[in-house]
Amino acid sequence: MSPAPNRPDALRAALSQMGVDGFILPRGDEHLGEYVAPCAERLAWLTGFTGSAGLAAILPDRAAVFSDGRYITQMDQQVDGAAWERLHITRTPPAGWLAQHGAQQRIGYDPRLIAESALRPFNDAGLTLVPLAENPVDQIWTDRPAPPCTPCVPQPEAWAGQASATKREAIATSLRAAGEHALVLSDPASIAWLLNIRGTDVPYTPLSLSFAIVHDDGRVTLFIDPAKVTPQTRDWLGADVTLLPPAALEAGLRALAPARVQVDPARNAIWFMQVLEQAGATVIRKDDPCQLPKAIKNPTEQEGSRRAHLLDGVAICRFLHWLDENATRTTELAAAEQLNGFRNDCPDYREESFPAISGAGPNGAIIHYRVTPESNRALHANEVYLIDSGGQYPFGTTDITRTIWTGPGAPDADVRDAFTRVLRGHIALARARFPKGVTGHALDALARHALWEGGLNYDHGTGHGIGSYLSVHEGPATISPVFRPVALHAGMILSNEPGYYRPGAFGIRLENLHLIQPSRVGEANRSFLEFEVLTLAPFDRRLIDAPSLSAAETVWLDGYHARVFESIAPHLQTPARTWLAAACAPLHAG
Known part of the structure; x- marks a missing residue:
């Protein structure tokens, strides 16, 4: 979405007529949702920024767009730096920016688009906030789409x-x-x-x-x-x-x-x-x-998720086999469309659970990169390709990320080291056993430890909840450096997705979904929990520095790959099944 350059000035004129000097525009709709109907894409229409999290603040003489670490590179690419400052929402909080530049001014906001908790920092900053009866963006967005009206x-x-x-x-x-x-x-x-x-x-x-x-x-x-x-x-x-x-x-x-x-x-x-x-x-x-009972999947929902992941795993493995043969003859868009086509072969498939993140080479370093016809890049030989995607099935929702080496040569030691550190963090979290009552915050460092040992890190959470044929990002539990006082419960489904991103070079992320289950290990008076891995797809052996894995890590990886092959192979035709056998062979087999 490319905004006309005069839209900030048109908004300022509308604000002046309303008797306010500035305006706060969060990304979201009246339901405060992550994914919104086209009629609610106000932030994208005004600024060009299409990320799923962000906020704009506009004053008479300056304006800024804010988002988190997932979207900083995307925001720099999409937002006109001459009209908008582009700022990290944590390092430069919007309330502080407005207090610095608009302390004596009347700042309008649409009370239907912002939560009380989200508005609190602006009140705490001493700003003069004015609730508006009508959203000024809606006044100037003359070709705004109609609200959706699809069958319930x-x-x-x-x-x-x-x-x-x-x-x-x-x-x-x-x-x-x-x-x-x-x-x-x-x-x-x-x-x-x-x-x-x-x-x-x-x-x-x-x-x-x-x-x-x-x-x-x-x-x-x-x-x-x-x-x-x-x-x-x-x-x-x-x-x-x-x-x-x-x-x-x-x-x-x-x-x-x-x-x-x-x-x-x-x-x-x-x-x-x-x-x-x-x-x-x-x-x-x-x-x-x-929120909590929705997050704790009942037995029927748990079985539905297993079914969805089996169907999704078949599509993913068909895609990975296809990619192995076609990596240097495709583009980011074409690869994402090919994966969606494999999913579409399943009668139970409904749609993607989010726009696929298909990033080759330096585009993979953009954490929530969204390929467009303008940014579409061909996959080249001997580079890293990241594909993060998911599917909606009527009995479950999936989300998986794999990082692939395009070949035919071998990746250099630096890339293999980074990939293996991400993989070690993924395995550490997958193998975790933890007492009932623990929050996700307590587990986050497990996924980062191997990266930290090498002086590496990533600027996003490690795990989010997943709905049951609902949102691919579901609360209230997370695995993150940010503390949230929500204990992990048996029945919750969470992602496990550590990563590493080198701007201008490559991105690595490895994501499976995990179902929390009661553990059979633990003292009689102390209950423990552990993870059941739902996702079924191999990790790229070409990127693994096998000697740096511990014996326990190797056992886990070989066991996971054996399960992937046992589950998926019966549903594949011979060429893909042969490829999968090699992809899932024990690590020491070469």
């Missing part, structure tokens, strides 16, 4: 594993126990899980955009475009779910007063708290109670 469909209990009525009663019971009368949900993933529904309103994630009020008797008021709800879905939702159009949401919130209403301040826009408190309701700020 049932998620059968055969895949969901639990009836919606059971989930709703559990939430209602917790409300009654706390003396609360209602819960507000604006996260479509929570609503999808709670009501066992899915949709296609946003790319990559099977969501039907909506809002919900859950009452303490288990009834739900669902605010959704009625054109999305088919008679079948209406019957599926049942009599305890009332349907209203989104335009009725504000009146529905006001009608709750003077009740005690639970709202998650991080997953709901601050507008909800403002409306409720102005109406006389008592807002109880708590975490979204759907």
